[in-house]
Amino acid sequence: MRKLSTWKLKLRMFLATALLFGIIYAILIAIGAFMGFGGPLFYALLGLGIVFIQYLISPKIVELTMNVHYVTEAEAPRLHAMVSELAMNAGIPKPRVGIAEIDVPNAFAFGRSKSDGRVCVTRGILNLLDEEELRAVLGHEISHIKHSDMIVMTLVSAVPLICYYIFWSTLYSRDDDASLIGLAALLAYFLGQLIVLFISRTREYYADQGSIEIGGQPHKLASALYKLVYGSARFDRDDLKQIEGVKAFFLNDVTDARNEINDLRQLDMDMDGTISPGELQRLKYTGVRVGAGARILELISTHPNMLKRIQRLSEFT
Template sequence: MKGASTWKLKLRLWIVTVALFALLYVIVMLISSYFGFGGPLAFTVLAFIIVFAQYMLGPKIVESTMRVNYVSEAEAPRLHAMVEDLAIKANIPKPRVGIAEIGIPNAFAFGKTKKDGRICVTRGILKLLDDEELEAVLGHEMSHIRHSDMIVMTLISVVPLICYYIFISTLFSSGERNSGGAIIGIAALGAYLAGQLLVLFVSRVREYYADQGSVELGCKPHKLASALYKLVYGSAAANKDELKKVEGLKAFFVNDVSDASNEIKDLRQIDVNLDGVITEDELAELKYTPAKIGTGAKVMEILSTHPNMVKRVKRLAELS
């Protein structure tokens, strides 16, 4: 099952990546025709230079925004032991281990390659989860590195931004060729909207596979479900100013920190005794019970970086 599921994930990632760069190429060709110089090749090279710069600078941007401090085994022995054990099970090099100096309870993985992988936790999550819950979350992040999907996200996320920049630039164009500029602007806006939806789709899909990957690495499904449940509550109670500072990188987090308040209501149906955790029995009961998801939540999921949390927990119930 593991090989088949990973193959499906990689196929989806490749299809979306090709679609996004095809959109970008169309816009590039329109621009070259509009200006009458440079040709498609020159503009394509420029676009790839921008993407490559994003790829190279991405980790530094994450480190700076999240205030990451890499820690040694002496400084965080429990964290290092968990990461090392999971890396051995995943058959990948042990990622660098870091702690983000922010209070929002969460974790994230990033890097340019598997050898360059980094797994970080926030100060907030260390105070919130028990050892098995934390291990399940780390297994989720280890799976992102194992699947290399964090590399794809770094690459494709810049494509809609390029299209948006082109659209904004055409708004201030003037002269006799305004009609041609308007056509490019409309095409760039359409490409931006379509590209953004595709990036969000990839972001949601990779979360399902990372959840499954955590279970494949030996972590308990109900412990990951319980961790996700706690992270939603923790995100909803987090400092709003701190949330705004990291919102641009929320796709790296385990859950959508911006939508946490809206997810709490639907999640209460799973925590039968309302004790703040999801037990093995509660998750098993969900396996045979239809999950109730509000219409608004279903609509908002399309515009979210993460799948609906009730659906994620339901999927974990099916894996248990």
């Protein structure tokens, strides 16, 4: 297995984050100049307050939304054993282990810090994946904790939120300068959202790589992703809408699964429902065919295009 350098992923994350905070800084400077009191410091403190509150309450929101209950080693010995081993390989404290009473097959990680990490699987994934596929999935989630992705996404997601708040606060103003600031904030909100989505997609590639580095097998992670797409596509759109607000936590964009199925058929050559080592290695030399529509949709998605994502896993074979 060839170990890939992470510097390109880290550089992309850094540049996107720097651009995002540059946008909010410019907006704050403009507001400070217009208002004449408080200046950017006032809105910077406001933004930090929003981030801090989000940081404090986000784990509880996730637990309630996902219907999470934590399990002991006696209740789920296999899960605990895999999480313990992977966390040790990643060099982080063992996260809490939970099961979300959701039928859609998936897994997710959250928490306030590495020492507060929680790894959860949905009820649906336990009946779908084999043990090595599940191990690769758990490795992906533990890598999110190792990379502090929960904190990063909390911080960057607050920036468009602040821009949106500024826009609404100036929406009914009759002052031309305030209206211009509101318009700039609205544009910054949309641009900020695109940057946040870009960061979200990059962290998924990074976590995929992290899973391989701490013991996951590339073809098993590819096979798990393939199964998760098909597993999500079986659900009614109304059922998926209930978890749309938290889909960024999952391994794949569950609401886009139906659109990905046709493209994924080019991966499973023997149509056995899994991605074998040979099928994955073939992608290293043949590549994948990603349509223009899928490339455009990827720009507004929390997750990378699944074909591109699985092709990147082939580089580890």
